[in-house]
Amino acid sequence: MQRPDLPRIALQALAWVGLWAVVFLIVGGGFDAPFRYFRRLFPLLIAIGAVVFVNGAVLVPSLYFRGRRGWYVVAAVALVVATTLVLQNIDFSGRRFPVLYERLSRNRNLGQGTLRYLLPLATSVIGSVLVDVMRYAGQQEKRIVQAQREQLATELKFLKSQVNPHFLFNTLNNIYTLTLLRDDKAPESLLKLSAMLRYMLYDAEIEVVPLGREIDYLRNYVALRGLKDSRGLNVTVELDDSRPELPVAPLLLIPFVENAYKHSRVEDREAGYITVALTTGPTTIDFRVTNSVPPIPSPVDGVGGIGLDNVRKRLELLYPDRHQLTVDAAPERFSIHLQLRVA
Structure with missing residues (x-):
């Protein structure tokens, strides 16, 4: 298995951060005060980028692409849950989460309020692994086609010889x-x-x-x-x-x-x-x-x-x-x- 392409993985992490930032901006109506809005959103965006990067740089190449799919699921779930718990319990200086319901914004217990962190994190991890799998499948197909072409070229040279x-x-x-x-x-x-x-x-x-x-x-x-x-x-x-x-x-x-x-x-x-x-x-x-x-x-x-x-x-x-x-x-x-x- 080749070494992970860290710049590409970092770029993908930034893409997911940007995607969720736009989604939250539209859903949460933060156009009136976008700077303050993104200050409140900053911890979650950092967490999304981090889990996507760890998933692409560590979990996918070391577990998923080596055939240990069950262990990958366990590790990915643990990563998302652990990050969610950190976000749920860390002190953000009393800043409310700017997207979901105000009554749930200060809820520090596992439950419905946790979905405000769990949903974007889990979606980002699932989406990133799907992107990586599709990219890997495309590379494998290209390798197969290239191998077939090389084999045909070899056979043609053999035929001419x-x-x-x-x-x-x-x-x-x-x-x-x-x-x-x-x-x-x-x-x-x-x-x-x-x-x-x-x-x-x-x-x-x-x-x-x-x-x-x-x-x-x-x-x-x-x-x-x-x-x-x-x-x-x-x-x-x-x-x-x-x-x-x-x-x-x-x-x-x-x-x-x-x-x-x-x-x-x-x-x-x-x-x-x-x-x-x-x-x-x-x-x-x-x-x-x-x-x-x-x-x-x-x-x-x-x-x-x-x-x-x-x-x-x-x-x-x-x-x-x-x-x-x-x-x-x-x-x-x-x-x-x-x-x-x-x-």
Whole structure:
């Protein structure tokens, strides 16, 4: 628990003193002789400031915020009662309390007259602790949000660091082969790889990117994976780019496509396949990936991708209550369906 902010607590105590001074001035009708009126009110105002300060500087941080709520109630009640008794019995040179009934002004016994002190003191303590609790709750919420943002930033950096070395090696190898064969696809493929790396290293630093950039990344990824087999792979990609301005978290969709390539054994042109489909609404994104599942599972490349569990975690942090992810794992087919509301 951090140390109490004494200047803030003192300022709050002054605020409560000022509030009750205004209340008493209005209720008690002390506008005719305000100076004399506040001289009579001075002991109570000092007491209000003192109990609020002690409550905020000692009781709340040492008892309430450390989970000892019962002891806090006992201590706060004792503080208010003790202060009330002091005010009730101390000699104020015969000055009458200027607000309540004159018959009660000199009543030094516990009873109805005591309320003239107990009510403002208790109200000030209760109000100050409510202010402190609300402030503490706000700070905790900010800390949680900050921790989530830091976690997301860490996960994004981790995601960018997980560029599959096997994929990069194969892609560079394939481009090198195309240059040796003087194939016209070589310069185009190199530009696609450069665009992917630029997107990962620079564009993905911000919280959201236009959907069009994410679509370009997906298309480049599929195109470069296709260089592996000159006959072409059984991969169908339908990406709706009619709303390229929709905001989306960077690198959010690619893990699903990576997962499909890793587990589908798409090189088997007879049985392997992958379908990727993306459609959009005015504020929604609908993303589906389906891939074949071979009888003998493909070996998983442990250094690539972040896994569906981590994708679920990112979705929970980035789009709470604004997404639905459905995973259908059948014996011969694996599919995901992501519905996302981005605005």
